[in-house]
Amino acid sequence: MDKIPVQSDELSLKDLVGKIKEWKNYLFSKWKIIILIAFIGAALGLTYSIIKKPIYKATLSFALEDEKSGGLGGALGLASTFGLDVGGSGGGIFEGSNLTELFKSRSMVEKTLLSPVTFNGKNMSLVEMYLEINKLRDGWDKDPKYASIKFLPDADRTKFTRVQDSILGDIYGNLSKTGLSVGQKDKKISIISIDVSSTNELFAKFFCESLARQVGLFYVDTKSKKARMNMQILERQVDSVRRELNNAITGVAIANDNTFGLNPALNVKRTPSAKRQVDVQANTAILTELVKQTELAKVTLRKETPLIQVVDRPILPLAKERFGKAKGILLGGFAGGFLTIIYLMLKRLLNYFL
Incomplete structure (x- = not known):
């Protein structure tokens, strides 16, 4: 009986080696x-x-110290008698990653782009500087829709046209995707690092510093807004009560002048002076308490206002990455x-x- 030939592994390996040599x-x-x-x-x-142009990288880092108002529970309780909340935090909406996302928000980036800078001896906004260094205006002169567009420093963003909105939106998209990076070095440490990359060294530096300034102002204003509003209300109330007290004091003097040398038996004539005296005492007590609450509100405002301390700022010449x-x-x-x-x-x- 004939045996069926079987293909061995050795033959398969030889075929594989042969194919490799053939290739x-x-x-x-x-x-x-x-x-x-x-x-x-x-x-x-x-x-x-x-x-390929070199990429310049500007880095700015800062630390946050957000002091919470503590040890004031008994004193803050007095403010509640006037229906005022001078204590409490400005909110935790900017805690952790929320703060880093604030730097990347379109609102903050656009405010930064509209910040004034001096470039080539001219005062302009950062967005105009961006357009100039990237030569984006070269093809706009022939198009009447773009030829007259200007981005003045600190311009009113609400009055921009649709075309201006579109241009700012495109620039924001380019910066947020490739040119802007924000993060914390360590979650346990409140140090935020801002990295801005650009083919222009000055733009990277200006944008990095201006973005930190804009976000810092917004952050401080938002965190301390509630305490500042309460302090302003108290100051207006102090001014109002002080005016009433001065009027009451003047009224007592006028009433005393009208009853000067009056027969002691005619007590009814002394009624206006007595009423004014009561007003003086009442307004004095109210003013005293309001002054205490105002001073307390000032202390609370200082505690609610976070401290932003710059650790490192971009210094020329910036670090650059070149494609060798x-x-x-x-x-x-x-x-x-x-x-x-x-x-x-x-x-x-x-x-x-x-």
């Missing part, structure tokens, strides 16, 4: 094309490294040779199956 010989036969394309890729990589020539040659040559090999292999496979 190797095929690729070696195309070495001129592979080297030519690799050389072209290296030349393109070198050209790119020369044309050697890196461009190596990457370009490798990419050209590798893609050429893939193309030749795919081409041969298609010809084999077709």
Whole structure:
């Protein structure tokens, strides 16, 4: 009985080795094309490294000290008798990651872009500087829709046209995706780092510092807004009661003048003076308490106002990242040779199956 031939692993391995040698010989036969394309890729990589502008990186870090009002429970209870809440925090809406997201918000970035700077001897907004350094206005002069558009420093954002909104939106998108990074070095430490990358060294520095300033002002104002409003209400009440007290004192003097030398038996004539005296005493007591509450509100406002301390600020010259020539040659040559090999292999496979 004839035996059925069985294909052994040795034969399969020989076939595999044969195929590998066959592919190797095929690729070696195309070495001129592979080297030519690799050389072209290296030349393109070198050209790119020369044309590619260096990226400047501005970094600013600051620490937050948000002192909570403590130990004032008994004193703050007095304010409740006037229906005022001079204690309590301004809110925890900017705690943790919420604060870092505030830096990336469109509102803060647009306020920063409208901040005034001095560039090439001219006073302009950061958005105008961005348009100038990126040469975005070069093609606008021929289009009447864009030719007259200006972004003045500290301009009223609510009066912008639809076209201005669109331009600001595009710039915000570019900056937030590629040019702006905000984060905490450590979750246990309240140190925020702002990194701004740009092909222009001055723009990176100006934008980084201005963004920190805008967010800092907004943060402090929001955190202390409640305590500031309460203090202003108390100050207005103090002024109002003081005016009433002065009027009451004047009224007592006038009433005393009218009863000067009056017969002691005519007590009815002394009634206006007595009423005014009661007003003086009542207003004095109210004013005394309100002055105490006002001073307490000032202390609370100082405690509710967070301290922002800059740790490091960007200093010229900034750190820059450059695409090196050697890196461009190596990457370009490798990419050209590798893609050429893939193309030749795919081409041969298609010809084999077709």
